[in-house]
Amino acid sequence: MSKTTRATLALQRAGVSFTVHTYDYDPQAERIGLQAAEAIGADPNTVLKTLMVLVDGKPACVILPSDREVNLKKLATALAGKTAQMMKPADAERLTGYHVGGISPFGQKKRVPTLIEETAFAHDSVFINGGQRGLQVRLDPRDAAKVLGAKVAALI
Template structure:
């Protein structure tokens, strides 16, 4: 069963980044299912009993050779063409997981948009703005944080854009 805790410990770079930015958040620590058929983000949704549109996965991409972070709901897929357009690039592709681990300092399944080794351009799907709170990785497997989408964007200097499949609304940038 999932355990939910509020914590102020500084265990991961992601949590340190949130604390340094003064962002309010709630910490969720849990165990993933023994068999994950749909990946970490959807398993987090199932284990915590939270709808997948509230769980956001962090994906590492390359846009014209630049490392770019995309944050999209677990319930959707990243639209690489839309991400390339948002990043003013000609093309985007998914980054090899081992390269993503090296660049971010996190392991696959625990990559957070917060506290990465270097500051990368980050795009959060605009659907996050419609939600009171979202969950993102807290910097390791089995650890997530719930926070406001605007708080996340401000903490990592991210932009909002339509980057998931199936959306047709106008994008907005946070600067």
């Protein structure tokens, strides 16, 4: 497994301090983020999942703890929209350039509005997908928000 991806390169270019953590990705896992948390021995609250969504038909990226579910109504409101829905996996892969299970908010092919669940900021560091299945980057959530130009909102 390569530890250099578009995501890690984007973080390096931004001058962000991060560490890389690999684990055995289980494609059969019911909840990929929870499997990642268990595999790296981290609290599920600190392992954030990356979801690609549509708000009023426009793409957006949402980052939230792996043990929680996004509230689509709150998400739509946070982006001044009326409706929100999950993006189809094939569309998410095409838009981001990453495979489902390895979608990172960093280094996506097309930059889209990004939101981070506010509870992530209760931690000094969080894990976020590093751009490939079985690869997580650990960094300060404030650095992640800054690099992504992300909006912080209550999404759960």
